[in-house]
Amino acid sequence: MPAVSFQAISKTFATPKGPFQALNQVNLDIEEGEFFGLLGPNGAGKTTLISILAGLARASSGRVLVQGSDVQADFAEARRKLGVVPQELVFDPFFNVRESLRIQSGYFGVKNNDAWIDELLENLGLTDKANANMRQLSGGMKRRVLVAQALVHKPPIIVLDEPTAGVDVELRQTLWHFVARLNKEGHTVLLTTHYLEEAEALCGRIAMLKSGQIVALNRTSELLQAASGSILQFKTDAALPPALAMAARVTGRIVQLPAHDAAEIESHLAALRVAGVEVHDMEIRRPDLEDVFLQVMSGTSASNIPLEGVAL
Template sequence: MPAVSFQAVSKTFATAKGPFQALDNVSFDIEEGEFFGLLGPNGAGKTTLISILAGLARASSGRVLVQGSDTQSEFAAARRKLGVVPQELVFDPFFSVREALRFQSGYFGIRHNDAWIDELLYHLGLADKAQANMRQLSGGMKRRVLVALALVHRPPIIVLDEPTAGVDVELRQTLWQFIARLNQEGHTVLLTTHYLEEAEALCGRIAMLKNGQVVALDRTSALLKTASGNVLQFKTDSALPAELAALARVTGRIVQLPAHDALEIERHLATLRAAHVDVQDLEIRRPDLEDVFLHVMATASPLPQPERIERTEVAA
């Protein structure tokens, strides 16, 4: 039995401009113990899918199962198996960090949970903030508390919706060490992130969404193998000639040019020399997950999906 099963999930919102379909017949399973990545550009439907998984939104059609429990008809059982870290910094301003974790334990009927709370505080770098009021914490510290709140009832399935957005390097390293340990102990992890180097390093399998549809679904290693050729990468303060500018991915001073073979690499270099472009820190590397992601978003069509599973109730 899968840890999570999305079965022909669709979601349509009513808007002032008419119906908007955020998800269109999304189907895939996440197996027990997987570290699974869900990737897509802004507006692809990732957060909507997670909201349906967490019971915060209803699917217009289809259904979601959490270890066999339906997220709508068996909400309490499904929710108990999930620990969800949301994107937004949502917190109660009236309690200290320890009090918030104790109350969260109580919501799940767990008493005498201080030993696990102490372990969470230690591993997430919150031990010295245990008695601090939530209002006194920085944004990064509040995000650490959100992670602790999601894990306080020891859920078998951990859902991380862009957990490292806007946080410092120390928290990212601390968080991933702890989450990787939990995954090794058998916890299933579902991650959405815009930091594709995190997904490449952590996730064994990845699904990519575009316009509410699954456009890629495979093991991370298999996705990386689909990228052929090499990438010519360098730094420059000079303007690129038009023929290369049309191909390049530019981030600040860093330029990345796709090159299928050694001959194309030489052609790129010859063009740069002819245009008197000052090149620094030149290197040739294999394509990474970001290269694969950009290619998929530019070229992919939706993957074949099973038949739709209709529900009698339709969400607005």
């Protein structure tokens, strides 16, 4: 039995401009003990899907099962099995950190939970903030508390909706170390993130959403191995020739150019020489998950990318 099963999930919102279909027949099973990544651009439907899983929104059609419990028909049991870290910073300003975690424990009927609360505080770097009022915390510290609240009842399934958005490197490392430990202990983890290097490092399997539909689904290693071509990467302060600029991904001084084969790499280098573009720190590398993601979203991914039966 899957840990989470999305069965033909569709969701349509009424808007002033007419109906908007956020999700369209999403079918997806997440197995017990998986570290699963759900990726997609803004507006792809990731948060809507998680809201339906958490019972915060109702699907227009289809159903979701959490370890066999229907999130609508058996909502209390389904929610006990979930720990959800939302995107938004939501907190009660009238309590300190420890009190907030004790109250959260009470929502799930968990008593005498101080030992686990202490462990959460230590592993998330909150021990010295245990008696601080929530209003006194920085945004990063508030997000740590949200993670602790999601884990306080020891849920078998952990849902992280962009948990590291806008937080510092220290929190990311602390969070991933702790969550990876929980995953090794048997907890199922569902992650959405725009930091694709995190998904590549952590997730064993990945689904990609575009316009409310799954357009890619497979093991992370399979997606990477089947990605086409190579990436020519270098640094430059000069403007690229127009033909290369159209195909390049530029981040500051770093330029990344896709190439299908050695001949195309040589063609790129020749064009740079003719244009008088001086390059530094040049390297040729295999595509990473960000490259695969951009290929899939643009519809240019190679036909040999295995997608577990999902067609692009």
